[in-house]
Amino acid sequence: MGLLLIISAVTYAIFFLVPRAAGVSSDDIAGRFAGKQPDAVTLAAIKDRFGFDDPVPVQYGKFIKGIVVGDTYDTGTDKIDCPAPCMGYSFRTNQSVTEQIVDRAPITFMIALGAAVLWVIAGVSIGVLSALRRGTIIDRAAMAVALAGVSLPVFFTGLLSLAFVVHKWQLLPSVNYSDIGDNPFNLILPWICLAFLYAALYARLTRAGMLETMNEDFIRTARAKGLPERTVVFKHGLRATLTPIMTVFGLDVGLLLGGAIITEKTFSIPGLGQLALDGVYQSDLPVVLGATLTAALFIVLANLVVDILYGVVDPRVRHS
Amino acid sequence: MARRNTGGKHAAGLVDDVGAHVAGRTPPSAFLEVRDLRIHFPTDDGLVRSVDGLSFRLERGKTLGIVGESGSGKSVTSLGILGLHNRRNATVSGEIWLDGQELVHASPGDVRALRGRKMAMIFQDPLSAMHPFYTVGHQIVEAYRVHNDVSKRVARKHAIDMLGRVGIPKPDKRVDDYPHQFSGGMRQRAMIAMALSCDPELLIADEPTTALDVTVQAQILDLIRDLQQEFNSAVIMITHDLGVVAELSDDILVMYAGRCAEYASVDDAFHRPLHPYTWGLLGSMPRLDRERSERLMPIKGTPPSLINVPSGCAFHPRCAYGELNGGRSETERPELVEVEPGHKAACHLSLQQRREIWESEIRPKL
Numbered sequence: 001m002g003l004l005l006i007i008s009a010v011t012y013a014i015f016f017l018v019p020r021a022a023g024v025s026s027d028d029i030a031g032r033f034a035g036k037q038p039d040a041v042t043l044a045a046i047k048d049r050f051g052f053d054d055p056v057p058v059q060y061g062k063f064i065k066g067i068v069v070g071d072t073y074d075t076g077t078d079k080i081d082c083p084a085p086c087m088g089y090s091f092r093t094n095q096s097v098t099e100q101i102v103d104r105a106p107i108t109f110m111i112a113l114g115a116a117v118l119w120v121i122a123g124v125s126i127g128v129l130s131a132l133r134r135g136t137i138i139d140r141a142a143m144a145v146a147l148a149g150v151s152l153p154v155f156f157t158g159l160l161s162l163a164f165v166v167h168k169w170q171l172l173p174s175v176n177y178s179d180i181g182d183n184p185f186n187l188i189l190p191w192i193c194l195a196f197l198y199a200a201l202y203a204r205l206t207r208a209g210m211l212e213t214m215n216e217d218f219i220r221t222a223r224a225k226g227l228p229e230r231t232v233v234f235k236h237g238l239r240a241t242l243t244p245i246m247t248v249f250g251l252d253v254g255l256l257l258g259g260a261i262i263t264e265k266t267f268s269i270p271g272l273g274q275l276a277l278d279g280v281y282q283s284d285l286p287v288v289l290g291a292t293l294t295a296a297l298f299i300v301l302a303n304l305v306v307d308i309l310y311g312v313v314d315p316r317v318r319h320s
Numbered sequence: 321m322a323r324r325n326t327g328g329k330h331a332a333g334l335v336d337d338v339g340a341h342v343a344g345r346t347p348p349s350a351f352l353e354v355r356d357l358r359i360h361f362p363t364d365d366g367l368v369r370s371v372d373g374l375s376f377r378l379e380r381g382k383t384l385g386i387v388g389e390s391g392s393g394k395s396v397t398s399l400g401i402l403g404l405h406n407r408r409n410a411t412v413s414g415e416i417w418l419d420g421q422e423l424v425h426a427s428p429g430d431v432r433a434l435r436g437r438k439m440a441m442i443f444q445d446p447l448s449a450m451h452p453f454y455t456v457g458h459q460i461v462e463a464y465r466v467h468n469d470v471s472k473r474v475a476r477k478h479a480i481d482m483l484g485r486v487g488i489p490k491p492d493k494r495v496d497d498y499p500h501q502f503s504g505g506m507r508q509r510a511m512i513a514m515a516l517s518c519d520p521e522l523l524i525a526d527e528p529t530t531a532l533d534v535t536v537q538a539q540i541l542d543l544i545r546d547l548q549q550e551f552n553s554a555v556i557m558i559t560h561d562l563g564v565v566a567e568l569s570d571d572i573l574v575m576y577a578g579r580c581a582e583y584a585s586v587d588d589a590f591h592r593p594l595h596p597y598t599w600g601l602l603g604s605m606p607r608l609d610r611e612r613s614e615r616l617m618p619i620k621g622t623p624p625s626l627i628n629v630p631s632g633c634a635f636h637p638r639c640a641y642g643e644l645n646g647g648r649s650e651t652e653r654p655e656l657v658e659v660e661p662g663h664k665a666a667c668h669l670s671l672q673q674r675r676e677i678w679e680s681e682i683r684p685k686l
Contacts, residue, residue: 218450220443223432224441225435225436225440225466226434226467227436229432236451239453243453314452316452319501
């Protein structure tokens with residue numbers, strides 16, 4: 001229920017606030033759809049077809065209705081049927097927004113999930129190692145690299161890696177999207193660049209969490225029982241450290257599923273992030289609406305999954 | 321060998337500070353013997369002398385109460401015996417002999433093998449001392465299986481047995497509960513079940529009742545005493561509550577600034593104490609059999625910093641009788657002297673002076 005409420009609030013906000021704030025008139029929107037130098041009759045027909053001159057609440061109602069039960073656009077001469085989650089048609093390409101999102105979502109999924117696997121493995125192991133070897137050269141080196149990682153945005157590491165790995169040393173072929181479906185390892189460079197940023201963040205989080213956990217009383221108890229240090233660290237320490245990190249992880253992945261905008265732009269990968277960005281550049285309202293709504297949906301779902309998982313992992317949550 | 325005979329009636333005795341050094345690493349006859357234990361922590365502000373030359377002995381079946389204010393080194397001593405002090409930054413010297421095996425110079429692996437099996441510990445706050453994500457049963461099973469090569473099923477049965485023995489109702493059901501589903505007293509019982517799961521011969525209880533309701537405290541103390549008799553284990557009871565010590569202990573070791581101020585049988589410590597600090601502890605203990613209008617006599621001042629321990633007798637800035645010996649306590653550290661068999665105190669005042677002060681000034685006010 002709460003999730004539905006959030007989704008509705010988001011659609012409401014993007015529908016009412018964005019176009020109004022931008023000060024776009026219905027003529028402008030219709031003009032964009034019509035193309036170059038439209039005449040008044042065409043404009044009027046377009047406005048009539050999409051209901052641009054209807055009061056905003058009516059348009060909002062139509063939008064919501066389109067998402068829930070689908071919509072039919074009737075021009076008098078022909079009818080266009082837009083089935084259930086209908087988010088309208090791009091003003092630019094006249095393509096169904098839903099179709100565009102469905103086309104591009106797998107690409108973004110691959111970027112986000114591939115990078116997520118990399119950064120969790122790298123970040124958590126480096127964080128644990130750093131915490132256990134606190135103050136040593138290993139810890140200092142790892143944290144220096146992590147600081148660099150947190151500070152360097154993807155558009156920097158991405159361009160740098162493209163320049164050297166792909167163009168100068170030619171270690172990898174340039175990222176090529178027609179192949180993404182066939183060979184997901186084409187994405188290795190974007191994965192590494194995106195994972196580097198997050199791994200650095202997670203290494204720092206894990207290290208701080210681990211240092212705190214290892215000072216807990218229950219760790220002392222575990223040692224007092226005579227458990228081997230390995231068990232103390234990985235079973236008792238890591239378990240307690242990873243629970244809060246899991247929350248952050250879920251939300252980060254949810255956020256990226258809605259579009260890894262900078263990564264996609266840097267490597268020119270046509271994912272959801274690109275779609276949203278192009279929509280904004282071209283004032284393609286239905287596309288912006290659709291992309292934002294999708295991103296919001298992923299974040300809300302990620303929240304839900306994290307909440308459920310928390311109950312599984314932490315018995316104190318389960319019983320309260 | 322400068323070890324003194326502490327007399328037959330005291331099973332737990334004390335080894336002379338100096339003697340330990342001379343004695344070298346000779347295995348003692350006592351079950352647990354701590355010789356000149358020093359645990360220091362170098363910090364940015366200076367060397368923290370948490371434990372600074374502590375020696376004592378303990379036999380099976382006996383209970384030693386270690387009392388003292390916060391920061392007197394009680395807990396560090398107990399953690400040091402189990403090898404649970406922070407090995408990264410602590411320097412430990414001296415000797416700890418447990419049943420003929422020396423622990424200070426033993427490898428961490430050897431000490432680990434003894435922990436939980438031969439020596440176990442009960443902690444102050446059972447909620448934070450148990451892992452919140454594992455069931456109580458799992459945590460007991462884990463403690464049992466690390467030292468006993470048995471199947472999970474056998475270990476689980478053992479865990480249920482142990483829970484039943486420490487008085488948890490329906491142990492076969494509660495074994496699958498998480499620590500947060502237990503009440504405070506139940507949790508401490510479970511903690512005791514965990515500590516006793518491998519029949520340890522030495523049990524160290526670090527303020528086991530401090531975090532509990534008063535009504536539950538007595539139950540837990542009774543439980544510890546009963547189990548001690550059943551297992552015939554040696555118990556070190558660390559507390560700042562003299563009532564607990566009087567209840568449970570055979571002997572008392574009063575710690576001040578990382579050293580032993582007085583060592584005596586419970587009877588001597590309560591009726592013939594010979595150290596001004598022990599007087600202070602007795603004076604600040606509330607008693608139900610006294611008029612409420614009578615005020616407690618707190619010890620003035622605060623416990624000393626363990627970095628800049630006062631010169632001479634560490635207690636002298638807070639001692640009301642320091643002037644009686646012409647400032648000797650400010651310059652010269654008093655040795656721990658055995659004044660009667662099994663009764664030792666470290667004080668510059670003459671035995672005669674102390675006996676007079678106790679009889680005339682302190683005792684009437686208690």
